[in-house]
Amino acid sequence: MGDLGKKKNNILKAAAFLSVLAILIIAASLAVKPKYGEVYDISKTNRKQIAVSAEKKDSIDVFFAGDSVVYRSISPLQLFADHGFTSYDLSDSALRLCDAVSMVETAYEKHSAKVIVLETDALFTDASPHRDVYAHPANALEDLLPIFHYHVFYKTWLPSVAAESSTVDLHNLLKGFEYTDSVIAYEGSADYMKEGPSRARMSKECLDYLNELHSFAKEKGAELLLVSVPRPLGWNDARHDAVADWAEKNSVSYTDLNKEDIGIDWKTDTMDAGDHMSFEGSKKVSSYIGRYLTENYNLEDHRDDPDYGSWAESYREAGIY
């Protein structure tokens, strides 16, 4: 074969290789892209799914959804000990609303909770399952070819394994709540709700996911409750008003603990100067939410039910109360 023929042959080989590669990547992208309910962080949602699926079938009465604010504020074990209903924190750090909604939807495959509580901080952060395509070309590539976004899809197909059991065990012991002994006082204004902009808007994506969660709750015969946890660093009147408007328009209950006197002492009740609750703060928030849920929803008291004996056991084993 002459030089020209060899060159042509090489070009053909390269073109064939790249064409088949492109087809394979597109096919893989189509195969791994979820048909509905796209998520931002498949590893996080999968971890939570593994953890909550370890709970006994149909044993959870209330799901708490949201970001780190949730697992630092609301303790299912305290709620069980004080009021007898069961709950689970479906939350993770910097969790996007798309993932929170997906976690709730997946959790309903095994449970049929009566109430879904959404903490409102997640309503004002990026809710999209995709990274900002303009921020980095790699994000655009992920958006275009979902195999790069969902490349750890296999973790959702394979069973959870013993090596993760210690993490899952700890998670399930506290039912998603995370204990901390850290305390850093908030020293800002007590009038923090008046600070910040005069108006706040939820993004279209946040509204879409909120509406999706609302419809899902209706479909499952569950109540949706919006809750704002005391949080000087992330909450204000403008955000409160935006959530309150939506809640009123959609006939959804909303309670803002920033506007209630639940006895928060900002010297001791925050772990990081006003962003998250400390353990002491979480006791006050859980106490208020427990009362609110018991008074407003028909939640069963399982404390004397031997089927829920493991909850009392977890409470004792945790040894934090």
Next chain:
Amino acid sequence: MNTGEFINDLILWWGDLSYSVWMFFALFLPLTAVIYQLTPAKSRKFVLLGASWVFFASLSKWLLIVNILESVFVWKMALQIEKISKDKSIKRKERAAKRTRTLVWGIISLLLILVGFKYLDFLGLNLVRISQLFRHPVNWKMLNLAAPLGISYYTLMAISYLTDVSREDIKADKSLANVALYLSFFPKIVEGPITRYGEDSKALFAGNPINYNDLAQGYQRIAWGLFKKIVIADQLAPSIPALFEGTYTDGGVALYAAFAFTIQEYMDFSGSIDIVIGSARIFGVRMAENFTQPFFAKNASDFWHRWHITLGTFFRDYIFYPVSLAKPVMKFTKKVKNIAGQGVAHFTAPTIALFLVWLSNGIWHGPRWTYIFYGMYYFVLIFIENILEEPFLKFLSKIHLSEESIPVRVFRFVKLFFIIIIGEMFFRAQTMEVGISMFKSIFTNLRFDMLLANIGNLNMDFYAFVSVYAGLAVVIAVSIMKEIRFPIRAKLESLPIAVRFTFWYVCIFVIIIFGAYGTGYSSEDLIYAQF
């Protein structure tokens, strides 16, 4: 948006292409290759220089100016040195002295720039400590200067270029663009290899068209590097900080930490070098290898002939030999011979040179005492090895064992393995205190229960563990094949095209699926880019 903002955005965007390992290999490199190929041969080196400067600016911003100014300085100095060499109007001895003075001045200037950017705070802080010892405390305000990208690497390349011109091993290049490209070529600027001008200049400046073989083999090497980097090193990376926090007191944890970091570092550095060599190969530049199965070395000295080879050869050619043969050292050796006899004198010059090599090696890695300790660690070990090698061989012949026998090889492998991982443990420890406490725990508290209890909580899930250690098994298998000179590439190329293509598709999908990148993973900086 004004023009300045537009250019800035364009550079940042292009930089993003280069910084993300995916983007570098999937977009930056092909775009540069296409522009290169479409440009006339004579101008192709300018395409590479332009791409290199954009790459540099995107990561180091205005510090590109430092690289450009140093390139101009080196170019001018080399011409000056050559001019002196050619100046027959002065006597040979005088000419050599003048040339050496110019060279030394050039090297000192380059080293001062390096020290200015990287070591001032370290020197200042140590000055404060010393002054406190003498009860005359001085203050040092931290400068926290950002260093230009790859300054530790291109400074050594510049020194080698000036020295080689001075030794008349190579000619000074009249083209400023050539010298600038040699000192900033984008594949090697971040982590080396520390190439010599004489080795890669011809291909780098020739502007040869990209051909199928170079393109295919370049991308295959990149894929291999990506596998090591993002499937093994980056998956392992989240577990490392927790292991080195100093909170675990078990010797078992310290040993695993040393092992895991050694794996991470080797996979990160050698993987990146594979990407570098593959990228350069696309443009027809065959770069020097930086690793040749270092864990199969027979001793610490041999290990450094196989690990970060280009740094080792730099120190050999520009410190070890010149110091060993320097007149004052020769004189000192003679004195030692008179006092202590030939046996001791035999080791004198190499030991002095070896000490300077390993001190330089430690300092080169960065402004930290743990790095200097790391250098001294290898100095002591290699010194001991040099002394014990002969008695050891005599002992082997006495017990009728050959050097190549399996028990001897196993002994050497195990001994070297522990030498390497202990060295890496000190290298990674944030402070000497942490390193010493981890080292002590191996002897005082060698238990594995804490490690086993916490192995599931090291920021790696089970499948990450499986992919890391399965990946490691693949790398070990390939390393063995290379070590016994099994012709992997030739065997692969002899396969039918469909089988070959399928093999590469599987490799690509293994990298895509098991790589640590995207949502849920934080991007891992290249370990050797910080040095």
